[in-house]
Amino acid sequence: MSSDTSSTRQGIHDELERVRADFHALVAAATPAELRRPSSGTRPFHLIDYQSDRGAARMVHGPRLLRWLDRTLDVLQAQLEAEPAAALARGMPMPVSWDPYFRDWMSLAEIYHYGTRHYDHHRQQLTLGRPS
Numbered sequence: 001m002s003s004d005t006s007s008t009r010q011g012i013h014d015e016l017e018r019v020r021a022d023f024h025a026l027v028a029a030a031t032p033a034e035l036r037r038p039s040s041g042t043r044p045f046h047l048i049d050y051q052s053d054r055g056a057a058r059m060v061h062g063p064r065l066l067r068w069l070d071r072t073l074d075v076l077q078a079q080l081e082a083e084p085a086a087a088l089a090r091g092m093p094m095p096v097s098w099d100p101y102f103r104d105w106m107s108l109a110e111i112y113h114y115g116t117r118h119y120d121h122h123r124q125q126l127t128l129g130r131p132s
Contacts (some may be wrong), residue, residue, distance in 0.1 A: 008088065008109050012080055015116040016073050023069055023119075026128060027062070034128050080112055088112075 091107035101117045103110070 009080055012109070012112045012116075013077055015113065016077060019116050019119050020069065020073050022123065024066060026123075026126075027066060030128050076112070076115070083108065 088109040089107055091105050091110070093104060094102040094106050096102045096104060099114075099118070101114055101121070106114070
């Protein structure tokens with residue numbers, strides 16, 4: 001494995017760990033009232049996505065949500081570590097109209113990185129920690 005691939009893997013690993021720590025701290029510090037407060041007024045991207053997320057939030061929250069996040073990040077990190085360098089360099093065209101962080105063509109390494117960029121985008125939209 002080249003040092004460039006190692007630094008890419010380590011950078012993605014570090015980003016995922018930053019997200020894990022931030023989300024754990026966010027959930028730990030949130031009050032029940034904050035968790036019920038609506039978002040900062042952004043309109044839903046797609047009604048089905050919005051409704052499915054609302055339904056999921058009623059079933060997956062608190063410790064269960066954190067366990068789910070931890071398992072997901074653990075699996076992503078294990079898969080990332082197992083990916084051959086050639087696989088991380090391969091890519092495909094992406095539907096840029098679906099998400100502002102998609103580009104016309106993205107490598108697998110960029111797709112691993114995409115998740116943390118997407119998290120950071122939505123983290124900025126949260127009303128937690130802000131005055132009501």
